[in-house]
Amino acid sequence: MSDQGNNSNQLADVASDVPDDTSSDAATSSNNSPDVQPSTPSDATASEAVVPEPRYPKRPNRNADSLMEVKKAKRTAPSKQAYKKRECLELSPWKIQLFSSEWLAGVCLRSVHDQSQNRQISEEAKEVVGGILRKVEDKNCYSYVLPIETPLPESDSFRGMGPVMKKYLLAEPLKAPSKKPNVAPSMRMNYTGHPYLNPETATSEQIVRLVMSGIPVYEEFIHKNNKFLPEGDTELVQKEIDFFVNHAGHPEELSNNGYLPVAVYKVKDNSAEEMEKAKKLACTTSMCMFQNLTNVIGFDDAEFTVDKMNEIAPDYEIEVLRMIPQPPTHNFITQSKVGSQKSNQWDVQNFRHMIRIKEYAEYHNKMISDSKAAYESILEHPEESESILQNLQDKLRASSLPHVGFEVHKEATVIAFGTNIDLDDEEKFPKQAENVAKFPDFLAPHTSTNILNYAQESIKGLNKPQLYLKTPGSRTDPHLENSGLGSVNHNLGPDPCLWYGVPFEYAGAFQRLMTKRLNLTHGNKLDVYAYSYWGIESDCILEGIPLQKCIQKAGDTVFVGIGTFHWVQSIGFATNLSWNIGHENAKQLSTALLMHDNYAAAKQWTLMGIETILWNMVFQKIEVEDEMKKYMRSALMRSLAKAERELQLVQKKNMNVEGPPAPEGVQVVERCMLCSDCLFNFIPWTTRREMETPSTIKIKRKYTKKYEESDEESDEEDEDEELMEQEEGEKIKEENEVQVKEEEDSLEEEEDEMSEKPICFQCIIDNKLFGEITSVSQRYDMAELEAAFDGFKM
Ligand SMILES: [Fe+2]
Ligand SMILES: [Zn+2]
Structure with a gap:
């Protein structure tokens, strides 16, 4: 007992610095077990869970009324919360490291403890281990097992986001401007904002006519509307919390502490019926957990x-x-070396480098074996737990991987x-x-x-x-x-x-x-x-x-x-x-389109080849629900208009077109070498190289070399001559392979210099690269795209 008292060293000391310690409140209410069974019958429905007064006061929905008005609305916080003010520790760099390594040792011991459940432990050891575990306990975790038939309230509503998505992506068509814009419109896609034709009824002929007259088919991208993702109705969360209170045993006094419980579903078997139920949940959830899923599918x-x-x-x-x-609740930056630091900063400055799996495994296993040894020692000598823990901290530090390229x-x-x-x-x-x-x-x-x-x-x-x-x-x-x-x-x-x-x-x-x-x-x-x-x-x-x-x-x-x-x-x-x-439904597609424009506001481009995906769905005559069709038609109308404008530009600049179909070797989705934007029907090529070598590649080479050196050292220490000879042989072989690889790499680099890379029209315009374009691949005849668009009727 006394050891445990002494043992409450740095972690407890620094914890007292917390300005507003809500832990006592949270501790009693914390529920780390996702195993709480619901008290509700399995046929509970969403409508049964409605509670009259939402405790999350409704916030003004700043997106629903006007796209143009992005006002700074005042967010009303829930009346009672788990936190009264910002939680913060302020520590010197040295204390940060103590805090960090003590947490690490604690969770490493918890890992061993959890993996050795059937061990006989003395009362004294139990108390000491209990004390260590309490210090690394995670609070405010709430999840409940629900019958797999149980959807959460309003699960079909797409979290109340449907109207917001429509407002952004299916905005009312405006009357097209009567004359050409003074500045040439962007050659990039944007999916939000008003169109100048009704995507539900527009024909390819109308689209082409508008493009030919120099008028874009849709409004220019509006940065301020897309800087942040839109916010939706806030009532659903309260309904969900009430559902957990009424049907899953979530304590009522926690219903306004700010946390939203997570639903856990235990999968019974691998039948089509069971999977259909699970699929429904996955398609509608914000975040849920499946238990036993990998067991029923025979996953190894x-x-x-x-x-x-x-x-x-x-x-x-x-x-x-x-x-x-x-601990997850804290965030001290990794490289704190001078001055005191706060634990509630959001900034993260981590380091990265390459490593071989064998080095990782060795490091990982050493951590586990050190932790096991410390755990055994504590069981044997609980009275010495403080020094054993200190020793474990030292070992974990000593056995960590080299600091490659960072201090x-x-x-x-x-x-x-x-x-x-x-x-x-x-x-x-x-x-x-x-x-x-x-x-x-x-x-x-x-x-x-x-x-x-x-x-x-x-x-x-x-x-x-x-x-x-x-x-x-x-x-x-x-x-x-x-x-x-x-x-x-x-x-x-x-x-x-x-x-x-x-x-x-x-x-x-x-x-x-x-x-x-x-x-x-x-x-x-x-x-x-x-x-x-x-x-x-x-x-x-x-x-x-x-x-x-x-x-x-x-x-x-x-x-x-x-x-x-x-x-x-x-x-x-x-x-x-x-x-x-990516589930094939309107929710997923509308989100992808909306996020495309949110990326665009940050001058980034989506990895997902949206245009390619949508046109391929049309060519393959995939049956989709009506709502999905609306989003598809809107996106395809814009894509077709963009392709027509690209054709105009290609003709005007007399570019050398190859195809349709696109020549062999052109990938299904090509991405611009400069901005990574996905290209669809016209793919300009250039031999010009502008791309920087990613810094990780340089570090990777350096690091590989470092390990080769340390391998040599360990070989020298080996006393088994036969093994040494064998290893020597392998080493020479390895070295040769490395040399060959390096030569190949440099050859590749040279070839790379010469090879053609795809580049997007906007990057060509921005960087004045028309003279550097060797050819333009064309995938489809425009008439083919136009016919496909017209055939894809609402
Ligand atoms: Fe993720
Ligand atoms: Zn580009």
């Missing part, structure tokens, strides 16, 4: 462990993100988060691909129901399955999936991850809060997609942005719904498998 977790990856592809290079570990405080333990192992290489990862394919259609990356597959691409960060190797503290910053797509994330464990989610109707509010916290509100250089940051929980709650916060245990599959901002932290050792899903 063992094929995805760190050791398995090391066995299959030890030399595969992954990018690691380096950061200091800390930090000397006391810092900089963890490594292994990101993005691409599993779509079926030759290298056949069993993994086989297992990913077991996911039901609505969740699998490559199925006919995934809208992304009309572009026939497997793109990193889009529909490519990726594996993430996480040590405790590994963070994935707040983000929306590309184009607001949904995403599947399965936790293979062994430990949990902590998730935050913000429903779509609050995405704009979240973007505004982020820009405020990052001090980006001044000037015009605002780019909401250019910064790394961490979402501070108490700030979101105080701003009236409802937070979903839940624990994803090993075996749980999180489904992130359309347009949901989310951020994740591993609170133990975990491997996660993830990819994006």
Whole structure:
């Protein structure tokens, strides 16, 4: 007992600096177990859960009335919240590192403890371990198991965003201007704003006529309307909270603390009927969790462990993100070296470099074995827990990976988060691909129901399955999936991850809060997609942005719904498998179109080849619902008009056109070498090189070299001569291979210099590159596009 008292060292000390300690309140109300069974009958319906007075006061919907009026509306926060003011610790760099490494040691011990549930533990040890676990406990996590038949209230309403989407994307047609604009309109797509023809009834003839007269078919892009995503009705969140109170046992006194519980659905079997129910939930959720899903589909977790990856592809290079570990509620920047720092800053400054899987596995396993040894010592000598913990902190720091290309405080333990192992290489990862394919259609990356597959691409960060190797503290910053797509994330464990989610109707509010916290509100250089940051929980709650916060245990599959901002932290050792899903419906398409323009406001371009996808759906005569058709027709009308304008430009500049069809070798989606915007019907080519070599490539080379050097050292220490000879041989072979590879690389670089790259019309205009265009590939005859458009009737 006394040890535990002594043991409450730095973590407890610094915690007393918290200006407003709400932890006692939160502790009693915290619910970390997603296993609470609902008290509701399984046939509960949405309408039963309505409570008369919403406790989230309705905020003025600044988008619904006028597109032109983006006023700064005052956000009314909920009356009672889990936080009374911003939570903040202010620490010196040295104390930050103590705080960080103590948290790391605590969660490492929790990992071992959780994995050894059946151990006999002395009362004294139990108390000491309990004390350590309490200090790293995550509060305010709320999730409840609901019957899979149970949708949340108004699940068909697209979170009340339908009218907002229509206002933005299906705006009333305006009368076309009577004369040509003085300045040539942009050659880029924009999907928001008013059209000059009614997309529901327009014919290709009308479109062509307007383009020929020099008048654009739709309004120019309006930056201020797209700077932030639109905000929607805020009533639904309160209805959902009330639903959890009335039907899932969520304590009523928590119904206005600012958090929105997460629904968990236990999948019973692999039947088509069960999957249909799960699909309905995935298509309508903001964020939910499926349990037992991978068991019923016969998914083999063992094929995805760190050791398995090391066995299959030890030399595969992954990018690691380096950061200091800390509780999810805090955010000290990694490189704090001077001055005191606050724990509630949103800014993130992490480091990245490349590393081979074998080095990662060695590091990862060393952390686990050190933690196990410390845990055993504590069970044996609980009275010495303080020194054992200190010793573990030292070991974790000593065994961390080298600091490649960065410097930090000397006391810092900089963890490594292994990101993005691409599993779509079926030759290298056949069993993994086989297992990913077991996911039901609505969740699998490559199925006919995934809208992304009309572009026939497997793109990193889009529909490519990726594996993430996480040590405790590994963070994935707040983000929306590309184009607001949904995403599947399965936790293979062994430990949990902590998730935050913000429903779509609050995405704009979240973007505004982020820009405020990052001090980006001044000037015009605002780019909401250019910064790394961490979402501070108490700030979101105080701003009236409802937070979903839940624990994803090993075996749980999180489904992130359309347009949901989310951020994740591993609170133990975990491997996660993830990819994006684009469901073929109006919600998904309208979100992708809206986000296209939100990217455009930040001068970025969507990865998703929207035009290609939509035209391919038309060519393949895919049956779609009426609402989807409206969005498709609006987008296609703009796409056709843009293609006509491109043709005009190509003819005017006498460019050398190849096709239709486009010559062999032209990809289904080509992207501009300068801005990455997707190109559709006309693809200009240039040999001019403007692209910078990404900095990670330089670091990668440097780092590989460093490991080669350390490999040599360890070879020298080897005393087994035979083995040494064998290794020598292999080393020479390896060196030769490296040399050959380097030669190939430089040859490739030279070839690269000469090869043609696609470039978009706007970049040609902006950089005055008409003289540098060698040819323009044309995919379809314009008459073919026009006929397809006219055939796609409402
Ligand atoms: Fe994500
Ligand atoms: Zn471009």
